[in-house]
Amino acid sequence: MAFGRLERTSGPQPMSDINMTPLIDVMLVLLVIFMITAPLMSSSLKLDLPKTDAAQPSDTPEFISVSIDAEGRIFLVDKEIAAATLAQRVTETARLNPQTEVQLRADQAVPYGRVAELIGIVQQGGLTRIGFVAIAPTAGNAKH
DSSP states (O other), X not given: OOOOOOOOOOOOOOOOSOOOHHHHHHHHHHHHHHHHHHHXXXXXXXXXXXXXXXXXXXXOOOEEEEEEOTTOOEEETTEEOOHHHHHHHHHHHHHHOTTOEEEEEEOTTSOHHHHHHHHHHHHHHTOOEXXXXXXXXXXXXXXX
């Protein structure tokens, strides 16, 4: 009996390199998804605000107080003022300190258009930091 040589042929050698193509494909797809959704997330309005009765700012910036009463009259620091004069005063304030904040107090009966006009006057004058002032509801007359 003749026996032949029993040689095993060695199979293909294992690859020592990682195939990067699937990883790159997945990363590019994720990049495209984030590029498309990021602008949509920043323009959404989130209304789940924290609730507190005594929210105090950590630092008090320089500010001016502008108010509109129910008849639509404009007040600067509790003194009635014309819209043109307000624009001039805001421009002077912006020239001295462009980081000055405008604290806007508007009566509930004032139409939104009137408030928007006032905001436009303030922004044209050079001040962009505008805060809307409201009061916290008391426990007895809180509206839902």
